Amino acid sequence: MNHILQYNRRLLVLAGIMLCISWYSTAAQQNLPERVNLGGMVNSEYDEVLPVIAPDAQTLFFVRKNHPDNLGDEKLDDIWFSRLQPDSSWGPVQNIGRPLNTDGFNFVCTVMPDNNTMLLGNQYLPGGGQDEGVSLTRRIENGWSTPENLMITNLANLSRWSEYTMSPDGRVLIMSILRSDSIGGRDLYVSFREDKNIWTEPENLGHGINSVHEDITPFLAADGITLYFSSNRPGGFGNNDVYFSRRQDGTWKNWSNPRNLGYPINTPGWDAYYTVPANGEYAYFVSTNHGFGKSDIWRVELPEELRPVAVMLVSGKVRNVDGDVVPATISYERLSDGKSIGTATVDPETGQYKIALPLGHDYGFHAESDGYYPVSEHLDLTELEGFDEVQRDLVLAPLLQGTSIRLNNIFFDFDQDVLRDESKPELDRLANLLRSRPSMIIQIDGHTDSKGGYDYNIDLSRRRAQAVVNYLVSQGIAEIRLLPRGFGKTRPVATNDTDEGRQLNRRVEYTILQN
Template sequence: MLVLFFSAATLHAQEKYLFVNINTEYDEQNPVLSPDGQVLYFTRSNHAENAGGVLDKGDIWYSELMPDRSWSVPKNARRLNNKGWNAVLGFSSDGSTIYLHNHYTEMNNRVKTQGIAKAQRRTGGWSAPEDIDIPYFKNLSAIQGGSISMDGKVLVLSIESYGTKGAEDIYVVLKKGNDQWGEPKNLGSTVNSKYQEFTPFLADDNRTLYFSSNGRGGKGSSDVFVTQRLDDSWTNWSTPQGVDEVNTKGRELGYRLYEGFAIYSSTISSDGYSDLKIHTDRPLDSIIVVKEPEVKLDSGIRIVEAGKETLVAGPAITVYGKVKDVNTQDHIDAIVTIEHKDHDFKKEVATADDNGYYSLSIPAAGIYEVRIDAPGYISKRETLDVYTREMKLVEMNYELQPISVGTTVNLKNVLFQQSTANILDTSYEELDLVADIMKQNPSMKIRLEGHTDNRGVAKHNQRLSKKRVEAVEEYLVKKGISSNRISGKGYGGSKPIADNEDPELRKLNRRVEFTIVKE
C-alpha cells in the first residue's frame, strides 16, 4: 500500500507538471495526440479567444511537446474553428488528415448542422475544413464525441439520433470505399443505457471500445467503461466494465489509450471545470519522447523560369523563422517569398496556421530578397546575404505592423543622392512594395513625411525634405496610385529620432516615412 501511495503521488506531481500550461479555470476536454505524439489537441470552452468569444461552447486548441516533456502554452487552432462546438475526432495514420466534429458550411454566419469534417495538412498548416457527407446523420444533442479507427474505416460517435436508447447513444459509421460512408448504426442496449453515453474511443484492434456513461452506476457522475466487440455485427458486445484506475467521484470523459498511457479529462482536482489527466504505470520519460526536429534539405537548387520550377544539382540551406504581429506578438498567417538578386531563383511558402513558423530551402550562397506579405498588415522586404556554403540553417523572424490609422512606416531603404531629391535606384524595390500595399488596400490613404538631420540651414533642409516627399509621391503615381490617396509634408530636421551629435546615429534622422490616415 505504501508503494502504491508513493506511485500515485509521483504520478500526480508529474501530471501537474506535464499539463501546467494547459489546465486552467476554463473547461479543457477531448485530448487527442497527433500521430507523432508531438502535438496535443483539445477543446476549451468559453474562452475569450474562441471563435464565438466567451459564449463559445468549445474551440480546438493545441500545444506542442517541449524538450522538458511539458506541453507549451496552448494556442487557438483558428482555421479549424467556427462558432459551433469544435473538437478533434482523430487523424489518418500518417497525420496528413485531421478529422473534426461539426460541419463548417455556414449560412448567415450560422452552422447549418452538426456533422463530421476533415482538413488536410499543407505547407502552411491545415487547409480549410471540408464537410463529410454521412447519410441520415442527425444529432439532437448540443455536443458530440467520438473517434476514428487507426485504419480510417470506422467512426464511433456519441450522438442523439434515430433509434436512441436514451439521450446520447454510441453509433458506428463504416466506410464503404473512397470517401463514401454508410449511415450511423446504434451499438445496441448492451453498450447504450437509458441515460447518456459519451466520448467513445475505438482501440487499435477495432474491437475494444472505451466510453463514458452516467447510466451504469460507478464512482461518480460519469465514469469510463470498456467493452469488447464479440462478432462482426457491431451490436454484440461484452458487459461493460468500469476502468477503476481512472474513475473518481467526479466526471471522467474523453479517455484515449496510447502506447503505455492514456489521456482523458476529469473534474477531480481541477482548476475549474475539467482538466486534462494522464494515467500510466511507467515513468513519464519512458513514454513521452521528444523527437528531434527534422531538417529536410532539397537535393539541389530549384530554378524558376517562365513559371516552371526545375531542380538542378547543388547544395542548399534551410531558412526558417516566425512571423508575428508587432503589437500583440501573436503569430499571423503570412506568405514568405525569397528571390535571388539575379532572378534565377524564386520560392514562396505560407506560415504554418498552428504556430506561425515557415521554412524553405534555398541555394547555399548568394544575395536574396525576402518579402513577407499578410492580409491586413504592412508588407516587409529585407535583403538576405548568404555568404558561405557551409551554413545549413538561417533563422529569420519578422514582425509586421497592422494596417490601421496612425501606423507610421519608416522607408529605411528609400535613399537619395546627397543634398538632392534624386531617388537612388536601390530605393525602387521598397517603393514598389508601398505601391503593392496600396493596390491591395484600395481605400487606404497615406501621408508622406520627409526628414533630414540638423546640419546646414534649417530652411534649406525643410525645402529639401519637401522635394523628396514630392519625388516619392511622383513615383507612386507613376506606379498607378491616385494622387488623391497621397498627401505629404517636409519637416526638415525638426523631428529627429536619433542623436544628431553622433555621426553613426545622425543618419537615422535622414528618412522618409508614411503614416496611414485612412484604412
C-alpha cells in the same frame, strides 16, 4: 416518512464517503500510478475539454471554452494544441486558428495515424456557419485545409450534443448520439464509409455495450479494436466514469463486456474524454476533480491490462531520388489476402508520414505520386509481441527511360521460382501501370546473392524473372512488352558477407526500356 427519507439520504452520503475512502486506500496499497494534472501551461481557469492525443504522442489537441483569446464575439469553443517537450512536459499552447476555428463550437474528434489528417466535429458551411455532423481536414503548407464535409445518411440526432471517433483505417465511424432507437439516453452507434465522403446510416451497437443511461465521448484506439467511452451507468465511482470494451469481430456489433477503468482514472467527479496514443503508455482525460478550473486535462500512466492492443508505428519520409519532398499517398495492405488496410497522407512540407499497423500480420505498404512508380516496403509483424516503432524512408523513382526500379514485395520460397501469393498486390500495381502506359516496354531483371554456383544462379534468377512475366501476361499484358533477364550474382547492391546484405541482393527489378 420525511424522517425516513432524510435518514436514507444520509446513509447514502455516508456510504459514498466510505467508498471513496476505500478507493483511495486500496489505490495506495496497490501502489497504482497517480493521475497528474497537466498544469498551468495547458489548463487554466477556463474549461479545458475534448482532448485528443496524436498517435505519435507528440501533440495534444483540446478545446478551451469561453477563453478571451477564442475567435468570435461569444468566445465559444476553440481548438488549441500543445506539443510535447524533450523533458516530457507540455509546451506553450496555441490557438489553431482559422479555418478550423469559427465563431461557433469547434473540436477535434480524431487525429489519424498519419498525423496529417484530422476528423472534426460539425460540418463547415460556406460563410462560416456550422451544421450537425463531421468533416475532415488535411495538413497543408502553413496550416490545415478547409474542412471537407462527410455525409452520414439519416444521422437524425435528437440531442444537442454528439461526439465521434474514426477507425485508424478511415473506414468506420463510432458516434455518441440520441436517436429514436436509443436504449437510454445517448448511445454508441457505428457508421461505415460507402464512398469517399458518403457514410451509412448509424446502427446502434446494442445492449452489449450501451446502457439505459448516457454512453458518451467514444475514442477508438490505434489498434482499431479497443473502444473507450464514458457513462453514468450504475456501479461507477462518480457522476461519469470511463469504460473500455474490445471489438470481437469484423461486424463491429460484438464487443466484450464494458470494464470500468477504475481509480485513478475514475473519481467521485465527472470523468470523460479519454484518449491514448499508439504506444498506450499514458492516457489523457478530462476530470472535474480538484483542477485549475471546472474541467481540466489529466494524464495517468496505464498498467498493461488497460492498454490497447499493441501496434507497430511506422514512420518515415517520402522523397525523390534528388532528395526533394514528393506529395504522395501511402497505401498499405495485408499480404496474406491482399486486403487494403488503409491510406495515409504525407506532410507537404517535410515529406513525413506515419501509419499504425496491428500486430500478427505480414504487410506491404507503398507511396504513390503522379509520374513515379509506387515504391513499396514490406513488414512482417507476425512474430512481434509488443508496441514498437520503425523508420522506413521511401524514395520514389521517376518513370523515365533507363530507370531501374526494385519490386520489394515479390516473394519466392527458398531455391524456388514459383511466386508466392503475397506477391500479387505488388505485381497487380505493375500491371496497372503497364495498362495506363500502353507504349511502355520493360525488362524484368532477376538477381541472387553470392551463394551457389554461377550458372545455377543465372538460371534461377532468369526463371524467377520469367515467373513475373508469366503473371503479368495472365493479367492481360502483351508478352512482347516484357523482357525477362537473369543476372544471378553478378550485380550486387550490397555486401554478400552479411544476412542483411544478401537479402538486399536477392531481388527482382524492372528497367524501363521504352516509356
